[in-house]
Amino acid sequence: MDNVVKLVFEIAKIGKSNKTFPPIKEVKPFHHFFIDDRIDELNELDGPWTRREIVARYLLLNAVLDQGPDVIGVRGLLKDVTNNLYKNEIRIFHRPLDFFKELNISIDNILLSHKSIKEIRSKDWAKTNNSNPERYNLFFAQSQRGLISINEILDYSVHRWGVPLSVPYLLEKDLSIKSKISVQPLIDYLESFESAEIMAQQLKSNERYGLGSALGDKASHLFSKWYIHTFQLNYRKDDGWSEWSYETPFDSNAGRVLFRTGFLLSVADLRDYIDWGVIQKNKGKSGKNYIRVTNIRGKKSTKLKTDDLMNNYNEIVIHHMKIRERISNSFEIQKLPNAFLLKSEYGIGDFDDGLMFIGTNYCFNNEKPNCVKCPIRNSCYAFQKDRSLIEDFTT
Numbered sequence: 001m002d003n004v005v006k007l008v009f010e011i012a013k014i015g016k017s018n019k020t021f022p023p024i025k026e027v028k029p030f031h032h033f034f035i036d037d038r039i040d041e042l043n044e045l046d047g048p049w050t051r052r053e054i055v056a057r058y059l060l061l062n063a064v065l066d067q068g069p070d071v072i073g074v075r076g077l078l079k080d081v082t083n084n085l086y087k088n089e090i091r092i093f094h095r096p097l098d099f100f101k102e103l104n105i106s107i108d109n110i111l112l113s114h115k116s117i118k119e120i121r122s123k124d125w126a127k128t129n130n131s132n133p134e135r136y137n138l139f140f141a142q143s144q145r146g147l148i149s150i151n152e153i154l155d156y157s158v159h160r161w162g163v164p165l166s167v168p169y170l171l172e173k174d175l176s177i178k179s180k181i182s183v184q185p186l187i188d189y190l191e192s193f194e195s196a197e198i199m200a201q202q203l204k205s206n207e208r209y210g211l212g213s214a215l216g217d218k219a220s221h222l223f224s225k226w227y228i229h230t231f232q233l234n235y236r237k238d239d240g241w242s243e244w245s246y247e248t249p250f251d252s253n254a255g256r257v258l259f260r261t262g263f264l265l266s267v268a269d270l271r272d273y274i275d276w277g278v279i280q281k282n283k284g285k286s287g288k289n290y291i292r293v294t295n296i297r298g299k300k301s302t303k304l305k306t307d308d309l310m311n312n313y314n315e316i317v318i319h320h321m322k323i324r325e326r327i328s329n330s331f332e333i334q335k336l337p338n339a340f341l342l343k344s345e346y347g348i349g350d351f352d353d354g355l356m357f358i359g360t361n362y363c364f365n366n367e368k369p370n371c372v373k374c375p376i377r378n379s380c381y382a383f384q385k386d387r388s389l390i391e392d393f394t395t
Contacts, residue, residue, distance in 0.1 A: 001304055004266045007379045008337050011257075012346035014375055015354030021230060022062050023079050024055065029086045029093075039231060045183060047094045052233050053168075053184035057093045058082070059231070060186070060203075061164045063223040064215055065138075069129075071360070073121045073138050080113040081106075096169040099162060107157050114138055130285070130366045163214040170209060187233070195240030196224045197247060197321035217297055221249035229349025243347025244338045245320040252395035253359025254352065255293030260363060260389050262381025267333050268301040284394035291395045300330040312339040367391050 025034045033039050033051050042052040058078075065074050085092055085099075085106065092099045092106075099106050122136035139156045171185035182188050189209065193199040200220040204210055224246035227233050234241050248254060258264050264273065273279040277295045284290035313331045316338045317324045331339065337351050362374035369390060371383045382389035 001306065001309075003379070004263060004304065005340055007261055007263055007376065008340045008351065009344070009346065010376050010379055011354035011358065012341060012344075012350040013354070014357055015350040015352065016346060018353060018357040019230065019350075020353050020356050022059065022075050022226065024058060027058070027079050028083050029091070030054065030058070039233075042233065047091075048183065049094065050184045050187070053187050054093050055231060056184075056186050056190065056227065056233055057096075057165075057168050059226045060167065060223060061093075061161065063219040063226070064160055064164045064211065066222060067216055067219055070121060070125050070136070070138060071356075073117045073125070073136075076117050076121075077110070077113050077138055080116070081109045084109045084113070092165060096165040099165050103157070106161070107153055110157055110161075111153065128364050128366070159214055163211050167209050167211065187235070190227070191234065191236050191241075193240075195320065195322040196228055196234075196245040197323055198240075200224045200246055217294065218249045218251045221247050222251075225249055225349045225352055229347055239319050240322050242320050243349060244316055244342050245322075246348065247321075247334050248337055248348055248352050248355070250293050250296060250334055252291075252293055252365065253363070254355040255291050255296070256365060256395045257355050257359050257363045259291055259393065259395075260369075260380060260382040261376065262389075264296075264333070265381070267303050267336060268299070269303070272299075272301070279393070288394045289392055291393055293395065296333055299333050301333055302330045304336075305330070309339055312342045315339075316342060365395050 019037075021037060025031055025037070030051075033046070033055065039051060039055060043050050045051075046054055062075065062078055065078055082092070085102075088102075088105060090098045090102045090105060117138070118136050122133035125131070125136050126133040139152065168186045171189055175182055175185055190199050193202055200217075200223065202210065203220045203223065204212065204215045204217065228241060228246070229243060239245065255264075270279065273296075274281065276299050278292055278299070280290040280292055282289065310327075310329070310331070313335065314324075314327045316335060317328065318326075320338070320342075321335070338348050341348060341351060358374060358376060362370045364370065367390065371377055371380070371390075374380065374383070377383045
């Protein structure tokens, strides 16, 4: 237990010193919002909407697109397309309908920006991932196939861009029908929920405003992290909107780091992960075992159970996430870091920033990660004791 707690705090400490930001400051229509990395005067109007509202709209789209294979490339794509569209007075975050009215220009800019980013990023991406630069493709729904046809681009553009842009537009229309005026309809909707965790769930599954298959669970929790931790957009400061009120947005980087360091194997057995489909034997690259991180969601364990840990866990799920009313006798693995960090100086956003920093700079998805320079090498089970966790498994 002590080793696991130490590891979680080490990762969170690294994250606090290496906070990750989507490059919104480089988006020309919004650069005047910022003083350093902080958005100044969140409630100041920019056209009909507050800065808080405009940034939330951008982050929602960014979270959807962030499911691509190269985070740097995906965020650069959104930044470049936004700059180009606004240069042509296609103001997709101020007037979401512009994206559809000028769909030909929107698609052309997505294609041109992708081509430019591929030329810059593909070789580095291929080297890190032991792949071919020609396979570099940010249109992730089609990333395993070759050239992209116009039908696939239309699917990607309308589904991945159009759906999140439609949410604030639909909220605007619904408010106008009710004769209500708001300068931040998306913000009002987001903070109508009891907690950030419930907001994350409703972003995907709400009957009227849910993004459905356009938004994964990881992406919805990434949005929660950006909203509360990274940019501090939230009005509400009660427990339901605290630094521990939403899950870690598990992605392949998070899963790889947590598996290799021994965190996942400390909280459940390898056999459990195989039975759950988290570890898929011989399904990865070159016949390695594939770690399907998303299948951890909802999986429960009692392996590290202590009274203190369960007290913290139940405080998290009842009072912060507000997703349970009664105490639980087991914990969901994905929520466990929240319980360790509760009431500390670190939030779950710090923990995720640490996972991202380590996963993208040291713990590469290949047989030769940069272990000797990794800041948590002394706490890493794979580096210290069992190299097979690196050599035989891939994400």
